[in-house]
Amino acid sequence: MLKINQLHKSYPIGDSSLHVLKGIDLDVESGEMVAIMGSSGSGKSTLLNIIGMLDEADSGDYILDDVPIKNLNEKKAAIYRNKFLGFIFQSFNLINYKNALENVALPLYYQGLKRKERQEKGKFHLKKVGLLDWAHHLPSELSGGQKQRVAIARALAANPKLLLADEPTGALDTTTSYEIMEFLQQLNDEGKTILIVTHEEDIAEMCKRVVRLRDGIIMEDKKVNQVRASQYV
């Protein structure tokens, strides 16, 4: 699914620069569910954003679905983001003047689908996250967990191959977190590749593989026995 080779990234800070990623090597196969862990500031989000083509690496290779991602123009990048990638953010990033259904259908708009088709697909995914009854509510009328589920539905709408979640449960309480994880596990069971950034051990244990970052390199990368979230819900 994706191959990363000697990836480097630094941020300029004043005159000097902060070297955040110092040579990351990472292979993710299709169908994996990977937790990226590490202390705060270790570069988890930076890595995920580069994978999601929201940010660019300074050097190194990144191959996504057999396509080398380097110096893509913004138009092509937009098409990849739209087709391959689904994002789930800690702060949901819903558009606050659009209702749940419109938010979910937005990626489909940029795919150029017809209105009717968008509505149908949007409803289908909302139903999948159990929020069909909330289709016409604005984000401000939804709870944190509901917002994140709308965000997941939106990430799924374009049927991407790779789901990228940056602390998807960071703003949620434990029970709600487990509900979200249960849902992500279901998606993974159905075959979606999922990368989750988290610093919570219990969340990481619900994935199939845990990658630990420290000082800009991968310190540990191991397969784990997946804990099913359903047993807690």
Add this chain to the structure above:
Amino acid sequence: MIKFLFDRDTWQEVIDSMSKNKLRTIITMVGVWWGILLLIGLLGSARGIENSFNRSFSDFATNSVFIFGQRTSKPFKGFQEGRAVRLKLSDAERIKENIEGVEFVVPRNQRSGFVVRKALSGSYGVAGDYPLLDVVQKKKLIKSQGRFINQTDIDNNRKVAVISEDIYKQLFEKDEDPFGELIRINDINFKVVGVFETTPFGGPQTDIHIPFSTFQQIYNQGDNIGWMMITGEREYDIKQLEEDIKLSLRNMHKIHPADKRAFGSFNLGELFKSVESFLTGMQFLTWFVGIATLIAGVFAIGNILLITVKERTKEIGVRRALGATPFEIKRQIVVEAVFLTMIAGLMGIISGGWILILIDKTLGQGDDATFVNASVSIGVVFIALLILVILGTLIGLIPAFKATSIKPIEALREE
């Protein structure tokens, strides 16, 4: 692109975004609306005032001066000061012949006369005139069958009169046919041959015109004339012409060349020039104020739009993460900005039009109206609208450009 413009989703997005950002939408629209409204109001009123002046002046040869004799103020060649100066018919002829740039010289005499018709009577100004006056002053005859004094009247000392509309109203019954009717001026019967419209502006007014020769005879004037009206050729400066004429007149009448008071004058050309420059000034001011208002409006809009840059940047970041290309984002914002300013601009044009109609209804009626046909050219209005739309769009594009030139993650990070 065409398909995009006719796509319901495009407009759904525009409406969503506008109704979400109500304050921004309203302030932008009020700004544009007010700018256009003011521009139309100002330009229209200025045009109205200008038209009003032009209408008042239209009957007059604007490059003209009236000259009349007064008393000398300097002794000269054995004459005492304080001598009365009388213009003669011969003066008029010599000026016409000798002074370069003079177009017409119209000698005139005027007296006040007691006028009687049937039971009605009044005291009016009676002038002895040549047909030439009509060429210069362009009397507007009211009844089509009427005429002004002609050469035959002069040659035969005919007792005919051309009267003003005011006098017609005072001495005749409503809708009565005045032609061929007699009026008595100082006990002499005159036949009415024409009625002319009274103009509200432009130099000495006369109520009744009779042939110059008849006037001479009745009042025993000899060759004396009361004053003369002189028009200059278009390319000659009327002020300079006035000086030349006066100097030559002083010479003919044996008056000290520097005696300023011997001849009085009323320079219509000068007056007209100052009015004209006032009008130009007013127009300039109007444009200035109008454009300044537009610019102020645009800046107000710009401010509001810029305040929302941060919010917008984040939203644009989200949209980019979902797969929107920079072009799609900018296109959407352009449509939004154009739509917003257009609607507001059109509202401004409509309400501006109402205001001009209102001005016309209240202040634009009648002969002495302050605003005549207050209007603006539709071209000017649309250019103003175009400027607003373009500026509004450019300002709207600032956040769009900013948010699409940075990496999506930076746009998303904006709080």
